Amino acid sequence: MKAVKYSEYGGADVLESVEVPKPHPGPGQVRIAVRAVGVNPIDTKQFSGQFRDFMPVDFPAGVGKEAAGIIDEVGKGVSGVSIGDAVFGLGADTLAEYAILDSWTPMSDNMPFEVAGGLAVAAETALRSLEGVGVKNLETLLVSGAAGGVGSLVIQLALHRGVTVIGTATEPKHDYLRDLGAIPTTYGEGLTERVKALANNGVDAALDLAGAGDIPEFIEIVGKPSRVLSISDFSAPEFGAQISTQPMDNPERALAEAARLYSDGELKLHLQEVFPFDKARDAFTLSSKGHVTGKLVISIKSA
Numbered sequence: 001m002k003a004v005k006y007s008e009y010g011g012a013d014v015l016e017s018v019e020v021p022k023p024h025p026g027p028g029q030v031r032i033a034v035r036a037v038g039v040n041p042i043d044t045k046q047f048s049g050q051f052r053d054f055m056p057v058d059f060p061a062g063v064g065k066e067a068a069g070i071i072d073e074v075g076k077g078v079s080g081v082s083i084g085d086a087v088f089g090l091g092a093d094t095l096a097e098y099a100i101l102d103s104w105t106p107m108s109d110n111m112p113f114e115v116a117g118g119l120a121v122a123a124e125t126a127l128r129s130l131e132g133v134g135v136k137n138l139e140t141l142l143v144s145g146a147a148g149g150v151g152s153l154v155i156q157l158a159l160h161r162g163v164t165v166i167g168t169a170t171e172p173k174h175d176y177l178r179d180l181g182a183i184p185t186t187y188g189e190g191l192t193e194r195v196k197a198l199a200n201n202g203v204d205a206a207l208d209l210a211g212a213g214d215i216p217e218f219i220e221i222v223g224k225p226s227r228v229l230s231i232s233d234f235s236a237p238e239f240g241a242q243i244s245t246q247p248m249d250n251p252e253r254a255l256a257e258a259a260r261l262y263s264d265g266e267l268k269l270h271l272q273e274v275f276p277f278d279k280a281r282d283a284f285t286l287s288s289k290g291h292v293t294g295k296l297v298i299s300i301k302s303a
């Protein structure tokens, strides 16, 4: 099968499509014929070498943390799904014609493969982050990087819990945030004043998705470091705020909620661009610029 691999750290041009044997699922895993793969900043952080000190890879290394496709092999101990089922979920080295998933959920009937392929990482991270700061009905949440993949899911899962969301993004993305149900504001100087003017009853919690050095200001806005959580700024604990980097124990919970809400028409995923498999490098080059709206997805037709 074809798989995208890299044998040295560097820019997107280190990524190469190579022929490798198909993987086989271990206990508790499934193999899918991949139809679509979401592009995530973590992929670029890994292949660029940014994470090499604490998350080194063995070369040749694969790319991709999520995918959607059709189950074609089932590992020992797996129940509830069969060969031929369309699923999406989390795995490793998913940017390939066949990939192993560690956690998955059935795709809803109305879900295109491209949407399903880009949903798992954002849904799991969003639910984990919301639970990390413990937001509840009628509370107000501030979110940075709100128009990105994770932010788009955070907004919608939070609204579903009765939470008001103030999201930061550059001005051209404010209609996108409003459409998802958030109150938009720009990031940068004067954020505290802008947020105070928008939050009539104050801000109860904040999620730093962008990792742009906002933690001290977010703590000041919320008033309690314990209710500020970052997924991308490793300095957060120095200020008493939380950092969340490890997937939740039961990611299927997040995937199933996303599938159910999508099926009910209560969740959408904007795809900024869908790339063909042979343009994967372009997808990661665009992602690495850091201004994605919704998700970038790579479609795999040949499997």
Ligand SMILES: NC(=O)c1ccc[n+]([C@@H]2O[C@H](COP(=O)([O-])OP(=O)(O)OC[C@H]3O[C@@H](n4cnc5c(N)ncnc54)[C@H](OP(=O)(O)O)[C@@H]3O)[C@@H](O)[C@H]2O)c1
Pocket (backbone or CB within 6 Å): 040, 041, 042, 045, 121, 125, 144, 145, 146, 147, 148, 149, 150, 151, 168, 169, 170, 171, 173, 187, 209, 210, 211, 212, 230, 231, 232, 244, 245, 246, 247, 287, 290, 291, 292, 293, 294, 295
């Ligand atoms: N810890 C974990 O488990 C975990 C899991 C998933 C993702 N992450 C990390 O979380 C981050 C977000 O992921 P993602 O998939 O949502 O990324 P993404 O889809 O690439 O979106 C990033 C968003 O950040 C915004 N942004 C850029 N610079 C900003 C700034 N200075 N202040 C505020 N917003 C800014 C961009 O909007 P504008 O165009 O408006 O600037 C863009 O929409 C990444 O660093 C990723 O690696 C961590």
